[in-house]
Amino acid sequence: MDKNIYKPIDAVVEKVITETSNIKTFVLKLKEKFSFATGQFIELTVPGLGEGPFTPSSSPYETEKLEVTIMGVGGITGKLHSMKQGDLVGIRGPYGKGYPMSEFYGKEVLILGGGVGMAPLRSFLLALLKESGKFKKIILCYGSKTPGDVVYKNAFPGWKKEKNLQVLRSVDKADKSWKETEGLVTVLLDKVKIKIDNSVAIVCGPPIMMKFGTFKLLDIGYKPEQIYLSMERNMSCGLGKCGHCGLGKYFICKDGPVFTYDKIKDIPGVWD
Amino acid sequence: MSIYYLTKDSWKRLLTGLTETYDIYVLKENENKLFYELLSKEDLSGDGKIIYGKARSVQSLKSFFHLYAEDVSNLKNEKVKRIIIGVKACDLKALAVLDKMFLEGDYIDPFYKEKRDNTIIISSDCTEPRDNCFCTLLGGKPYAEDGFDLNLSPLKEGFIVEAGSDRGKAVINGNKSIFGNEAKETLNEDRARAREKITGKVNNKNKDFDLKAEFWKDLSKKHDSSAWAEHSEACVECGACTVVCPSCYCFLLADMPEKDKFKRVKYQDSCQFSGYARVAGGATPRPELYERFRNRYLCKYDYRPESLGIVACTGCGRCIEACQGGIDKREVIIDVLKRKK
Numbered sequence: 001m002d003k004n005i006y007k008p009i010d011a012v013v014e015k016v017i018t019e020t021s022n023i024k025t026f027v028l029k030l031k032e033k034f035s036f037a038t039g040q041f042i043e044l045t046v047p048g049l050g051e052g053p054f055t056p057s058s059s060p061y062e063t064e065k066l067e068v069t070i071m072g073v074g075g076i077t078g079k080l081h082s083m084k085q086g087d088l089v090g091i092r093g094p095y096g097k098g099y100p101m102s103e104f105y106g107k108e109v110l111i112l113g114g115g116v117g118m119a120p121l122r123s124f125l126l127a128l129l130k131e132s133g134k135f136k137k138i139i140l141c142y143g144s145k146t147p148g149d150v151v152y153k154n155a156f157p158g159w160k161k162e163k164n165l166q167v168l169r170s171v172d173k174a175d176k177s178w179k180e181t182e183g184l185v186t187v188l189l190d191k192v193k194i195k196i197d198n199s200v201a202i203v204c205g206p207p208i209m210m211k212f213g214t215f216k217l218l219d220i221g222y223k224p225e226q227i228y229l230s231m232e233r234n235m236s237c238g239l240g241k242c243g244h245c246g247l248g249k250y251f252i253c254k255d256g257p258v259f260t261y262d263k264i265k266d267i268p269g270v271w272d
Numbered sequence: 273m274s275i276y277y278l279t280k281d282s283w284k285r286l287l288t289g290l291t292e293t294y295d296i297y298v299l300k301e302n303e304n305k306l307f308y309e310l311l312s313k314e315d316l317s318g319d320g321k322i323i324y325g326k327a328r329s330v331q332s333l334k335s336f337f338h339l340y341a342e343d344v345s346n347l348k349n350e351k352v353k354r355i356i357i358g359v360k361a362c363d364l365k366a367l368a369v370l371d372k373m374f375l376e377g378d379y380i381d382p383f384y385k386e387k388r389d390n391t392i393i394i395s396s397d398c399t400e401p402r403d404n405c406f407c408t409l410l411g412g413k414p415y416a417e418d419g420f421d422l423n424l425s426p427l428k429e430g431f432i433v434e435a436g437s438d439r440g441k442a443v444i445n446g447n448k449s450i451f452g453n454e455a456k457e458t459l460n461e462d463r464a465r466a467r468e469k470i471t472g473k474v475n476n477k478n479k480d481f482d483l484k485a486e487f488w489k490d491l492s493k494k495h496d497s498s499a500w501a502e503h504s505e506a507c508v509e510c511g512a513c514t515v516v517c518p519s520c521y522c523f524l525l526a527d528m529p530e531k532d533k534f535k536r537v538k539y540q541d542s543c544q545f546s547g548y549a550r551v552a553g554g555a556t557p558r559p560e561l562y563e564r565f566r567n568r569y570l571c572k573y574d575y576r577p578e579s580l581g582i583v584a585c586t587g588c589g590r591c592i593e594a595c596q597g598g599i600d601k602r603e604v605i606i607d608v609l610k611r612k613k
């Protein structure tokens with residue numbers, strides 16, 4: 001019998017963690033076996049309302065539970081934000097291509113994240129830390145609007161102690177409590193010491209940050225093929241069939257969602 | 273290639289036998305338009321008028337395989353065996369696009385596959401192209417060379433029948449007494465002559481459209497042409513062009529509550545609608561009408577040839593006939609290619 005590619009598997013909300021005023025992390029327990037490669041995404045069903053694409057923010061090595069970090073912005077995410085422990089959701093996936101981890105071995109991995117874009121990057125970072133010795137160096141540059149908008153607040157102290165990891169954070173608008181950088185996340189790039197020739201940059205964040213982050217990386221010497229971007233478009237199927245996520249000849253859900261910049265830079269409207 | 277010759281009477285005897293196993297759809301004419309209808313008793317007794325030749329129907333094969341709306345919550349186990357008769361070459365080309373989208377890659381659409389697996393497709397040569405037919409401009413022909421199970425070429429008071437697949441051969445082998453021996457080679461020549469004549473007719477209908485072979489390959493460089501915005505002014509955003517198009521595959525999954533569970537429905541969708549690509553927060557990569565208008569052309573002539581290896585327009589002319597704004601895509605393309613900017 002063929003598989004119904006449109007049918008989600010059941011999952012239960014086991015815990016809801018409030019990250020910021022509009023971002024929550026949902027810990028999900030799945031009713032069937034499920035695994036993913038970091039960078040792949042899922043379609044999350046709110047029963048009776050619909051689905052949306054989200055990237056797991058937990059480690060791909062964690063197989064018992066799956067975490068997704070979600071910003072409340074509309075219908076489905078709004079409903080998700082009102083959910084409590086024990087509520088039922090559904091999951092399809094994982095879809096798309098993950099980060100090519102082994103291609104990063106021996107390199108200096110620069111992570112550039114903004115806002116809720118930290119969600120997939122946390123999963124990526126946890127995957128890197130799992131085999132930390134294989135990478136020359138890991139640098140995380142993370143920007144938020146205000147100190148209150150920083151996600152995974154409890155994880156940062158631990159990350160800052162990691163030997164092979166350097167963490168730099170910025171906020172667009174600081175308050176008295178903020179001891180780190182003030183300014184757009186791209187200013188952090190002026191502070192990092194990195195051998196660009198032997199580096200890759202992994203970028204995820206709001207569209208405007210992705211665009212200017214990429215330009216800045218090019219500016220300081222990264223080549224388009226060294227820059228890995230998480231592209232976002234409207235999605236419905238996640239399977240490369242419904243057409244919604246088209247970007248030129250690509251379907252982002254199937255050919256991405258992660259693309260090196262050289263693959264997409266000449267597509268008209270790539271940043272729109 | 274082996275071909276058979278069947279008189280209309282033998283053909284009807286064949287259909288009579290096949291009705292025991294299959295739902296059979298045939299073409300009927302209404303006000304100069306062809307529609308697929310379920311084969312009736314009268315059709316077999318001789319009173320009903322089945323059309324084999326002429327040209328393409330109003331509905332395309334999409335209406336059999338990629339439905340306007342389909343409940344995809346659960347797999348169904350209702351294998352309906354069907355035969356569709358009178359399918360034209362252009363629609364087979366479009367079916368190849370749908371097949372690539374729904375049957376290839378890492379994921380197979382089980383709803384599409386089930387229908388495809390249980391349907392026999394019997395194509396037939398065109399005999400009277402419609403005014404907006406332009407298959408030949410796209411390198412197509414008004415007769416099928418592949419993609420069918422059986423193909424009929426109307427000739428004199430009967431048909432030349434050719435098998436194009438194992439499924440087609442099985443129909444012939446299962447009805448040896450009706451098909452008899454293979455037809456003489458000379459019939460092949462008669463068929464070739466008829467086909468050449470009809471190809472000339474399609475060419476003739478398009479003689480005023482100056483498009484060179486493989487013109488679509490130049491469209492990728494014409495993204496910024498001013499012609500897109502100008503021609504899109506006549507577009508009323510009804511989406512008819514994509515609804516009638518045999519190769520437009522886009523769909524949207526929509527959920528609704530149902531008892532203690534929920535229902536998931538797969539609806540045909542259209543890139544012409546402003547909400548199609550909208551993301552949370554209201555942003556969309558194609559906010560302007562001309563950008564959506566252009567997208568339909570680039571999808572068919574640039575993106576899908578790149579990703580699927582085939583042009584996703586067959587020249588069936590349905591979108592020209594359906595357009596409320598009277599837009600003829602041939603004219604748009606000529607203008608886009610002609611202009612420097």
Ligand SMILES: Cc1cc2nc3c(=O)[nH]c(=O)nc-3n(C[C@H](O)[C@H](O)[C@H](O)COP(=O)(O)OP(=O)(O)OC[C@H]3O[C@@H](n4cnc5c(N)ncnc54)[C@H](O)[C@@H]3O)c2cc1C
Pocket residue numbers: 041051052053054055056068069070071072073074075076077078116119120231232233234235257547548549550551552553554
């Ligand atoms: C690969 C990928 C990974 C992502 N990962 C994350 C993540 O980890 N965390 C996160 O917070 N976000 C993530 N997002 C973004 C997230 O998917 C969206 O924010 C979410 O889908 C918004 O859903 P909503 O229903 O709340 O928003 P809404 O704005 O209500 O609706 C969003 C979708 O519904 C469509 N829509 C709304 N109204 C209509 C209408 N009337 N007609 C037609 N269509 C309509 C919109 O076009 C849009 O696609 C990701 C997106 C992608 C593509």
Ligand code: SF4
Pocket residue numbers: 327328360361362363398400401402405406407408413414415474586587588589
């Ligand atoms: S476009 Fe060509 S194949 Fe299609 S109906 Fe017209 S003449 Fe026949």
Ligand code: SF4
Pocket residue numbers: 366513516517518519520572584585586587588589590591592
């Ligand atoms: S784009 Fe128009 S002419 Fe081309 S296949 Fe679709 S309906 Fe037919």
Ligand code: FES
Pocket residue numbers: 234235236237238239240241242243244245246251252253254
């Ligand atoms: S989301 Fe359907 S094709 Fe990408």
